[in-house]
Amino acid sequence: xxxxxxxxxxxxxxxxxxxxxxxxxxxxxxxxxxxxxxxxxxxxxxxxxxxxxxxxxxxxxxxxxxxxxxxxxxxxxxxxxxxxxxxxxxxxxxxxxxxxxxxxxxxxxxxxxxxxxxxxxxxxxxxxxxxxxxxxxxxxxxxxxxxxxxxxxxxxxxxxxxxxxxxxxxxxxxxxxxxxxxxxxxxxxxxxxxxxxxxxxxxxxxxxxxxxxxxxxxxxxxxxxxxxxxxxxxxxxxxxxxxxxxxxxxxxxxxxxxxxxxxxxxxxxxxxxxxxxxxxxxxxxxxxxxxxxxxxxxxxxxxxxxxxxxxxxxxxxxxxxxxxxxxxxxxxxxxxxxx
Numbered sequence: 183x184x185x186x187x188x189x190x191x192x193x194x195x196x197x198x199x200x201x202x203x204x205x206x207x208x209x210x211x212x213x214x215x216x217x218x219x220x221x222x223x224x225x226x227x228x229x230x231x232x233x234x235x236x237x238x239x240x241x242x243x244x245x246x247x248x249x250x251x252x253x254x255x256x257x258x259x260x261x262x263x264x265x266x267x268x269x270x271x272x273x274x275x276x277x278x279x280x281x282x283x284x285x286x287x288x289x290x291x292x293x294x295x296x297x298x299x300x301x302x303x304x305x306x307x308x309x310x311x312x313x314x315x316x317x318x319x320x321x322x323x324x325x326x327x328x329x330x331x332x333x334x335x336x337x338x339x340x341x342x343x344x345x346x347x348x349x350x351x352x353x354x355x356x357x358x359x360x361x362x363x364x365x366x367x368x369x370x371x372x373x374x375x376x377x378x379x380x381x382x383x384x385x386x387x388x389x390x391x392x393x394x395x396x397x398x399x400x401x402x403x404x405x406x407x408x409x410x411x412x413x414x415x416x417x418x419x420x421x422x423x424x425x426x427x428x429x430x431x432x433x434x435x436x437x438x439x440x441x442x443x444x445x446x447x448x449x450x451x452x453x454x455x456x457x458x459x460x461x462x463x464x465x466x467x468x469x470x471x472x473x474x475x476x477x478x479x480x481x482x483x484x485x486x487x488x489x490x491x492x493x494x495x496x497x498x499x500x501x502x503x504x505x506x507x508x509x510x511x512x513x514x515x516x517x518x519x520x521x
Contacts, residue, residue, distance in 0.1 A: 211243045214450050217255055218272040220248040221390045221471075228470035235466075236457050242450055251388035252354035252437070256282050263287070264444050269451045272312070272439035272458075275354050276498070277361055279309050279438060280505035289443045293456045299478040300436065301496060309438035310455045312463070313473035316432040316493055317358045318408040318425040319345065326402040333366060333428040337377040344383040345403040346395055350512050352387045354435065355405050360511050361504060362433035365497040371511070375518040382519065397423075408432065408493065412486045413472045431495030437473065 223229035223246040233244045249255055252273040259266060259282065266287070274282055282288060288308045295311075298304055304311055319336065321329045326343055330336040336345075348356030367374045383401045386392040396404035408425040415421060439458055441451035457463055464475040465482045475483065499507075 211241060212447055212450055213243045213245055214240075214269050214447050214454060215245050215247060215267050216270045216272050216454070217247045217249065217258060217266075217268040219251045219255070219388065221388075222246075222273060223248040224390075226470065228466050231466045231470060232458075232463055235462060236454060239457070240450065240453060242447075244454070251348065251352055251356075251390075253278065253350065253357055254352045254388070257352070259285055259287055259442075266442065266444060268442055269445040269447050270439055270441050270454060273354075273437060274309070274440070275358070275435050275437050276501045277354065277357050277504040277508065279306065280501040281508065282440070283308055284505070287442050287444060288440045289445070289448070291441060291455050292452050293459065295459065297478075298459070298476050300476055301434070302498075306438075309440045310458060311436050311438050311476045312458045313467050313471055313475060314434065314436040315473040316408045316434055316496070317355060317362060318406060318410075318427070318432055318493075319403050320396070320406040320410045320423055320425050322396070322399075322402045322422060323424055324422055325399070329403070329424075329426055331426075331428075333430045336381075336426075336428075337374045342381050343403055344401040345378070345381050345405070346383055346392045346401045347385055347405045348389055348392050349385050349387055350515060353389060354437075355389050355392075355407075356385070357508070357512075358433050358435055359405055360508075360515050361499055362497060364507070364511055365433060365499065366430045372514050372518055375515055379518055379521065385519065407435075407473065408490060409472050409474065409487065412468075412484070412490060415486045416469060416484060425491075427491055427493055429494070431497045432493035434496050434498040435473075436498075 221227050229246055237244055249258055252275060255271050255273055256278050290307050291310050293310055295304060300314060330339055330342055336342055347359060350356035350360045363371045363374050392404055393406055411423050411425055414423045439455055445451045464477045464479050467475050468483055468487055
């Protein structure tokens with residue numbers, strides 16, 4: 183709290199004489215612009231609560247700019263370049279960090295990240311993790327009594343039901359599925375996509391649209407997260423929706439935020455990144471973004487989360503491998519799925 187107040191004093195101007203001479207300017211709040219994805223800023227997402235809490239601490243105006251999904255954030259930054267109005271980008275994952283860093287727009291975060299509760303060591307000096315989870319296919323148990331028991335059965339099964347997935351060019355879950363199949367099938371990934379192609383009902387730009395179609399009953403299977411059923415348990419009081427756990431393993435997602443070199447509010451941006459990993463912010467994320475927090479929040483983690491089954495095998499490519507192969511693997515996906 184004291185560090186944030188000191189930060190804001192520096193931003194607004196520490197001179198009593200200057201503040202007295204310009205009372206109108208003294209009353210203006212500095213604006214922090216954060217690019218993120220639309221489900222983050224929705225009324226049920228974490229954005230509103232985080233905004234209210236951070237603004238109370240910083241005496242600033244936090245403004246969200248919401249795009250379709252995480253992968254769209256990188257495309258927006260590339261398009262705008264050094265003319266971007268963003269101070270922070272929030273909602274990328276490790277499949278996109280190396281490519282984002284290569285834009286030259288990312289500044290070192292300067293945040294102390296001791297004591298994180300991630301399933302791996304975090305040493306990135308540019309990107310701050312704020313939540314994590316595993317990609318999974320979620321199914322409607324009232325419509326699907328015998329769901330696929332493995333990724334191989336989903337890919338090869340002749341009677342597998344229709345699925346809804348997201349576009350890897352605009353969506354981090356969609357890109358995660360591309361990486362997931364590559365990790366499991368290697369060079370035979372195009373064959374796996376060929377097996378899945380007849381079962382794909384539709385490909386959406388982002389997660390929100392896909393999950394909405396799923397809950398509306400358009401298909402009994404959707405690409406989402408192992409943590410998604412917790413939402414239905416906590417908010418709706420139902421176990422109807424369940425995540426499939428496959429013996430081949432599940433691809434992990436670690437969502438991150440970063441400040442930009444072009445930011446007009448660098449100290450404020452750094453303060454927000456520090457806040458994002460604070461206990462206050464981390465307590466908000468599980469029941470609004472329905473992902474695991476990156477810190478141990480103890481009893482503030484709902485029991486529905488602790489009861490969720492976790493994959494026995496975790497899959498994750500390095501940021502560099504993901505960046506090196508992303509375009510080629512998306513082209514493989516497009517060549518098959520667009521047929």
